[in-house]
Each structure stands twice: as structure tokens, then as C-alpha cells.
Amino acid sequence: MSSKGSIPAGRPAGYTATAIGLHWLIAFGIFAAFGLGLYMTGIPGLTPTKLKLFSWHKWIGVTIFIVAVLRVIWRATHAAPPVAPGTPAWQAKAAAGAHHLLYLLILIVPITGYLYSSSAGVPVVYLGLWKLPPLIEASDTLKPILKFAHIWLNYLMAAIVVVHAAAAIKHQVIDRDGTLGRMIPFLR
Ligand code: HEM
Ligand code: HEM
Structure with a gap:
């Protein structure tokens, strides 16, 4: 790997506040949309509460998509910091692969939800205001x-997120290389 002590030109030393803010905004949005998705589909019948939760789910999903597009554009124009020193090459590759897949999934998952709604003939009225x-x-x-x-x-995204989060925690707690602190500044 290229990170032999010095930081490659154009790369920040750690994740910037923008990268961290976008990461957690999307992560918490996805946790909310995922939990709500499971909960709402489990409600029997077609109650007003169920319809309301479906709308909220769609609003959160559309918002995640908008933020994800901004995030991908931002990331394409801003390099990530180099991997933590001492990270084996295969782990750096696995992490980069998982990150690419996650970037793809935070765009594709809301798109499939939207397309599904369209195919079902149900309109999306964003925030109850805009059709x-x-x-x-x-x-x-x-x-x-x-x-x-x-x-x-x-489910694919959830599986990757579980491995992704487990890897970050393992690096922080067992390897003690500060990986989690790169995304949670107060752990530094
Ligand atoms: C990142 C954003 C999203 C996440 C994490 C997400 C997650 C989920 C989950 C976990 C379910 C339940 C799946 C199951 O039955 O096991 C679900 C269902 C659903 N989602 Fe999403 N969703 C997202 C975005 C969207 C968007 C943008 C729309 C539409 C505009 C949408 C429309 C739906 C609908 C209509 C269902 C119900 C499917 C059914 O009838 O069983 N989702 N979603
Ligand atoms: C839906 C949830 C999540 C998504 C979509 C997601 C996505 C991503 C992506 C795309 C990156 C790469 C950033 C870049 O280099 O451009 C990243 C980095 C990171 N994420 Fe997540 N993440 C999620 C949840 C989590 C959770 C729950 C944790 C911790 C428990 C976590 C910890 C980290 C850390 C520490 C990094 C930096 C890794 C490094 O230094 O190489 N993420 N995440």
C-alpha cells in the first residue's frame, strides 16, 4: 500500500466533519427506514396508522436518496484519508470493496422502493406536500x-453493514488502531 508514513498529496489526515456528518446522517436514516419498513409491513390489514407509516417510510427513503446523491458527489470530489497505519493489504481491499458496495446500495435501495411504489400505482407525496x-x-x-x-x-445491505460495523469495532477494541475513532471523533 502507498501509505508509508506520509500522507499522500490531496488526502486529509482523517475523515473531515463533512464526511462524518454525511456518514452518520445516512446511517441513522437507514436504521430508521429499515426498522420502520419491517414494523409497518408486519401490521395486519390496511389501517390508517399503517398507511401513515408507509408514507413516513417513503419520505425518509427519498430523503436518504437525496443525501446519498450529495454524498457520492462530495466523495467523488474529495479523497478519503489513507487507511490506518499497519492495516494488511487484504483488509484495506475488503474495506474499500465494502465501501463501494455500500455507496451503491444507499442509492439502489431507495430507487427500488420508489420503483416498487410506482409499479404498484401508489404515488409518493413527499412530506405530504409534493406529489x-x-x-x-x-x-x-x-x-x-x-x-x-x-x-x-x-437484507444484502444489512448484512454488509453488520460486517462493516463489526470490523470497525474489532479494529478499535482488539487491534486498537483507532479505526472507529475516524468516524466517531470523541473516541480518538
Ligand atoms: C434507504 C432507504 C430504504 C430502506 C432502508 C428501506 C427498507 C425497507 C424495509 C426493511 C422494508 C420491509 C421489507 C420486508 O417486507 O421485509 C421496506 C418495505 C417497503 N419499502 Fe422501503 N426502504 C427504503 C426506501 C424506500 C423508498 C424510497 C420507498 C418508496 C418511495 C420505499 C417503499 C417501500 C414499500 C412500499 C415497502 C413495503 C413493501 C411491502 O409491501 O411489503 N422504501 N423498505
Ligand atoms: C447504514 C449504515 C452504514 C453505512 C451505509 C456506512 C457506509 C460507510 C461508507 C460508504 C464508508 C466509507 C467512507 C469513505 O471512505 O468514503 C464508511 C466508513 C466507515 N464507517 Fe460506516 N456505514 C454505516 C454504518 C456504520 C456503523 C454502524 C459503524 C460503526 C459501528 C461504522 C463505522 C465506520 C468507520 C469507522 C468508517 C471509516 C473506515 C475507515 O477508516 O476506513 N459505519 N461507512
Whole structure:
């Protein structure tokens, strides 16, 4: 790896406040949308509460998508800090691979949710104020496929997040290389 002591040109020494803010805004948004998604789909029947929670779920999801687009643009124009010193090359590669997949999933998961809503013929009224356009026409053929995609991409993302968080905690607690402190400044 290229990080032999000195910091490569153009790279910050640690994650910047913007990177940290965007990371946790999206992470907590996803925890909320995920938990709400599981809870709301478990409510039997079609009650007003269920419909309200579906709307909230969609609002949170659309907001995550907007912030994720901003985050990806920001990240494409700002280098990440070099990996923690002493990190084996395979771990650095695995972390970079997981990060790329997570960037992809925080965009694709809300898109599949939106497409599923469109295919079901249900409009998304963002924050109860703005009716967003359907991206595709209502379709009984696409509906089950998009629902399946939304659910299973969610589970894929959850699995990667669990490994990602476990790796960060393992580095912090066992290897004591300060990895978690790179995203949680008060742990530094
Ligand atoms: C990152 C953002 C999102 C996350 C983490 C997320 C997560 C989830 C989860 C965990 C479920 C429950 C899946 C299950 O049945 O096991 C779900 C269902 C659902 N989501 Fe999302 N979602 C997101 C964004 C969206 C968006 C943007 C929309 C639409 C605009 C949407 C529409 C739906 C709908 C309609 C369902 C119900 C599916 C059903 O009928 O069973 N989601 N979501
Ligand atoms: C939905 C939840 C999450 C998503 C989508 C996510 C996504 C990401 C991404 C894309 C990066 C790479 C940042 C970059 O270099 O551009 C990253 C870094 C990081 N994340 Fe997460 N993350 C999530 C949750 C968590 C959790 C729960 C923890 C801790 C328990 C965590 C700890 C970290 C740490 C420590 C880094 C920096 C890794 C390093 O220094 O190489 N993340 N995360």
C-alpha cells in the first residue's frame, strides 16, 4: 500500500466533519427506514396508522436518496484519508470493496422502493406536500419483482453493514488502531 508514513498529496489526515456528518446522517436514516419498513409491513390489514407509516417510510427513503446523491458527489470530489497505519493489504481491499458496495446500495435501495411504489400505482407525496412523478407505469408483472428486489437488496445491505460495523469495532477494541475513532471523533 502507498501509505508509508506520509500522507499522500490531496488526502486529509482523517475523515473531515463533512464526511462524518454525511456518514452518520445516512446511517441513522437507514436504521430508521429499515426498522420502520419491517414494523409497518408486519401490521395486519390496511389501517390508517399503517398507511401513515408507509408514507413516513417513503419520505425518509427519498430523503436518504437525496443525501446519498450529495454524498457520492462530495466523495467523488474529495479523497478519503489513507487507511490506518499497519492495516494488511487484504483488509484495506475488503474495506474499500465494502465501501463501494455500500455507496451503491444507499442509492439502489431507495430507487427500488420508489420503483416498487410506482409499479404498484401508489404515488409518493413527499412530506405530504409534493406529489413526485411515477418513474414507471403501474405493472402487475414488475410489481412482485421490484418488491422482491427492494426487500432482498435491503437484507444484502444489512448484512454488509453488520460486517462493516463489526470490523470497525474489532479494529478499535482488539487491534486498537483507532479505526472507529475516524468516524466517531470523541473516541480518538
Ligand atoms: C434507504 C432507504 C430504504 C430502506 C432502508 C428501506 C427498507 C425497507 C424495509 C426493511 C422494508 C420491509 C421489507 C420486508 O417486507 O421485509 C421496506 C418495505 C417497503 N419499502 Fe422501503 N426502504 C427504503 C426506501 C424506500 C423508498 C424510497 C420507498 C418508496 C418511495 C420505499 C417503499 C417501500 C414499500 C412500499 C415497502 C413495503 C413493501 C411491502 O409491501 O411489503 N422504501 N423498505
Ligand atoms: C447504514 C449504515 C452504514 C453505512 C451505509 C456506512 C457506509 C460507510 C461508507 C460508504 C464508508 C466509507 C467512507 C469513505 O471512505 O468514503 C464508511 C466508513 C466507515 N464507517 Fe460506516 N456505514 C454505516 C454504518 C456504520 C456503523 C454502524 C459503524 C460503526 C459501528 C461504522 C463505522 C465506520 C468507520 C469507522 C468508517 C471509516 C473506515 C475507515 O477508516 O476506513 N459505519 N461507512
